[in-house]
Amino acid sequence: MNGAFDRIFPARALQTGFRRLPGLVLKVLLPVLLTWLISSLALFAIFSRQAERQGYDDLRARLEAYASDKANELSSPLWNFQHDLVARLMQSYRHNDDLLVVSLHDAAGKLLHEALGTGPPPKGNIFETKREIVHKNADRAETLGTLTVVFHDGRLLNSLAEYRARDALNLGLVLAVLALSLWWTVHRIVGRPLARLEKSLLRNAREPSREPIVWAGQDELARVAAAYNGLLEEVDRRTGELVEANAALAGEIVRRNQAEEKLLLAAKVFEVAVEGVAVTDVGGVIRSVNSSFERITGYRQDEAVGRRLDILGSGRHTPAFFAGILLSLRRHGAWEGEIWNRRKNGEVYPQRTTASAVLDAAGRISHYVCVFQDITEAKRQQQAMERMAFHDTLTGLPNRANLDERLRQTLGHAARHGGAFSLLFLDLDNFKAVNDSLGHDVGDALLAILAARLRNVLRAEDTLARQGGDEFIILAPDADTPDKAANLAQRVASAMRKSVPLQGYDIPCSASVGIAMYPQDGVTPQDLIKHADMAMYRAKSQGGGASRFFATGMDLQARKRLSLETRLHKALERDEFSLQYQPVLQADTMTVSGAEALLRWNCGGQSIPPAEFIPVAESNNAIIPIGAWVLERASLQAAALARGPRTPFTLSVNVSARQFHHEGFLNDVTAAAERLAGTNTRLHLELTESALIIDPDAATRTIHLLKEMGVGIVLDDFGTGYSSLKHLLDLPIDGFKIDRGFVSAIHSCARSRAIITALVNLSLGLSVSVVAEGVENTGQLDFLRGTGCPEFQGFLAWPALPLESFPAPGSTPRNAAG
Structure with missing residues (x-):
């Protein structure tokens, strides 16, 4: 009995519980105090709200009276044009604690005077009123202006805050006195008798032999003592029953855990019944296998269960290999890979294995599940594929x-x-x-x-x-x-x-x-x-x-090309490239209107023609960084090219097909366009038609993006490529250039003259620009002028020039043809 009583009513618990007796007193006091507190707070809120309303009514009344009084006071000085007196009066109005600002406007609404209040800045609301200032004569009244008065409620808010703080303090003092009075009363009626009961219960909790509590009286505490005495007898009886029930429950729990483990293992096995499955304990001893395990390994279930999984070992793997598997299972809970195993008949075979760790309720590894499949046939196919190494996989x-x-x-x-x-x-x-x-x-x-x-x-x-x-x-x-x-x-x-x-x-x-x-x-x-x-x-x-x-000579040419490629890769690093600019002129006025940037390469004192190194650069992708360099350098030098008057000026830069389709091309052009922003120079990109036919859709998207940047698009060597007229219809180009081959044959070939005339007319019909290249004599220029060709470039005016020799925009060559 003593043991059971100690378990149900330990002495420490009794001591702790009775020491919390003041909590019972609080349970009696709190409802009373809370009810009174809520009622007091409600009354406090009502009175506070009434005081606030009265305060704001008084403030508005003072505002209206103040405005009327000051409007009357200003009437006479305003009528008599006593501006100094008006100013002094306005300044005197500042000394009002409620005033934020007072302003005086004339009859037309023009501000005459304004005075700010001297009180503290407003904390809450502001109130505004206006009064017309009227001067009354015997026969009429005339409006002289408007007085606007703005009050704030800062002083009122401070007064209300002091009022609320004072009332809150009084309310707290009353509540404290009431709480102490009620606590003293309840303590005498309830607390002291409970303390006597506590002493008796603690004595029984400490003594080996517990005695019933003797309590005089017929009140509720006496009935509690009697119930406690009856509880002692009931505890002894039920303790015996509980011990028997616990023993039976423990046996049932063991049986249920065993059943649940068997169900879990069975579920794991049958989930992957298509592959071989083996379940082992933490020591590697096989506890269960499926039919696929028997089929693949040759071991029957009764031959495998109870034996270690290493009965399948082939001897091809080192102990360190299996130690790594075990380490992965412990750290990550899983391992996957290929293992060479041995069947019962001695045949060694490859298998793909997935091993997983199974955790018990405590989170510890209790079993391992190995799922595997025979990949012998897959290995044979792999070897067959390796035999195909003498053929290209794509073609x-x-x-x-x-x-x-x-x-x-x-x-x-x-x-x-x-x-x-x-x-x-x-x-x-x-x-x-x-x-x-x-x-x-x-x-x-x-x-x-x-x-x-x-x-x-x-x-x-x-x-x-x-x-x-x-x-x-x-x-x-x-x-x-x-x-x-x-x-x-x-x-x-x-x-x-x-x-x-x-x-x-x-x-x-x-x-x-x-x-x-x-x-x-x-x-x-x-x-x-x-x-x-x-x-x-x-x-x-x-x-x-x-x-x-x-x-035979090709061998020498190949070595020369290889040398050229080698030097070309280092040309940018060695700063061997430079730009020259050939002027573009208006055909009618012979004035400079633009320039084409032309790349030059000086390698070790030797000038290498573009016709030699450009094809090599395009074939080995060196044209990509070279083209980016040209865009950067040309845009940086454009300010110098456009010196002088703010004459519209175009800077044309050639772009290769590879560069145009390169992923970094738009970024390069964006940077160049930003450098030219704010100048009188517009960037034009000259594209060959081969750049457009590789991927027309992508080319169209790129050209539209360039146009959004304000960059012009010009087709170079127009008429010599593929599907030229289609490009003019489909793409938003700004113009094209007539190939020098047509221009050079103006005097000798009627077809060239007809083609040039048709191209110029085409440009006029499409409202795009056209530039004739390679103009070398006045006869060619005269013909071009006759067709209406607006612009040209060529040796007749200037060859390609270094930056420092380039003529100013709008200038004319000394040998200009009239």
Whole structure:
């Protein structure tokens, strides 16, 4: 009994509970005090609100009286034009604690005087009233002006705050006195008897043998003591029953936990029944497997359960490998990877395994679940794919390694029998621009289509291989003469010249072909491929879409090109580039209206013509940083070019197709346009038509963005490219340039004259500008003037000039033609 009583009524709890007896007193006092407090606060709020209303009524009354009084006082001085007296009176009005501002306006509303109150700044509301100042004569009354008075409630708010603070203090004092009186009364009636009861209960809590509490009287506390005595007897009886019930409950909990663990394990196994599943304890002993485990490993369930999982070990993995798996399970709760295991029959096989840790209710690892699948067949397929290493994955063509082997076999056969053959090296023209503008997916699809075209024009004994990127090599054993090789190259070039419709784009195609013959152009695979490559570059340098045979001098030219590429990559770093500017003139007035920025390269004292290094820069992407440099330098120097009067001036900068489609192009142009902002110079970009046909949609978007910046778009060498008139219809261009080839043939070719006349008329009809290039004599200029061509440039006026020699805008050349 004593133990049970201590558990139910521990002595410390009794002591703590009875020490909290004042809480009972508070429960009696609090409702009374709260009721009185709420009532007092309500009355306080009502009286405070009434006082506030009365205060604001008084303030408004004072405002109206004050305004009327001062308006009457000002009437006479205003009527008699006593301005000094009016000013003194206005200043005297400042000495009012309620005043914010008083202002005097004449009859027309013009402010005459204004005085600010001397009191503290307003804290709350302001009140305004106006009084007309009227002077009454015997027969009429005349309005002299308006007096506006603005009061604030700062003084009133302070008074109200003092009133509320005083009443709140009085209310608090009354509440304190009332609380103390009530507490003393309740303590005598309830607190002292409860203390006596506490002493008896604590004595029983401390003594081993508990005695019933003896209590005299018939009040509620006596009934509490009697109930306590009955509770002691009930505790003994129920304690015995509780011990028996706890024992039975503990057994039931164990049985239920075991059942729940079995259900959880069964759910884990059957969730992934398609793969092999093994459940182990934390020691690695197998506790359960599924049918797929038996099928994959060969071990039946009764053979596996109870044994460690390492019965499947193949011996191919080190102990450190398995230690890493265990560490991952403990840290991360999972591991996934490939393991080589051994079946019951001794066969070693690969499996893909996912291991997971299962946690118990306490968060500790209780089991591991291993889910695996046999990947033997997948490994076989992987090995088969590795055997396909001699073919290109994109096109299915033989790759470089395969070509090298076949070429060596063909060389050996030709050397033994004294035969000959040809090797053709193909490179797609402008393929990089397609990749850059339309994406690599479109580029890959284009390569696959063109590879299929090439296969269709070749014979079965020919070998078509992909060298890499957009380069292909054809090994033609039967094309043993230059004529046969040329015919084959012609068939290839014709097949490649057809445009390819792809993903909504009509992509123009062509290829440059280089031809090397065995044995005269080489007797090793390296020499033949190198010489065919050189011949291909010669064909590409002459415009592309053509074929060329290797010639002995090409080797020297290739080395010269390589040297040029090497020096070109360091030209920007060495500050070897410079700009010259060729003036653009008005044809009728012969005045300078613009300039075209032209790039010059001085390498080690040697001036290299643009016709030599620009194609090289475009082929190896050096044109991108070079073009950005030209935009930056030209825009920085534009202020100097536009010196003198604020004459409208255009600065034309040439942009290559690669640069136009480069992702950083718009940023470069934006920076250049910002440098020219606020000047009289407008930036014009000269584009060739090849920049527009690579990706017309992207080109249109870019041109619209440039136009939004205020940048002009001019088509260079107009009339010599592809679909020129369509561009004028579809694109918001500002003008075009007539190619110097037409201008130079003005005197010798009637067709050139007709074309120039048509182009000028076209520009006038479309309201775009036109500039004729390469004007070298007055006869050409006279013809252009006759057609109405507005602007020209050429040696007749000025050649390209360095910045310091450039003429001022609006000036004319000394030899200006009249």
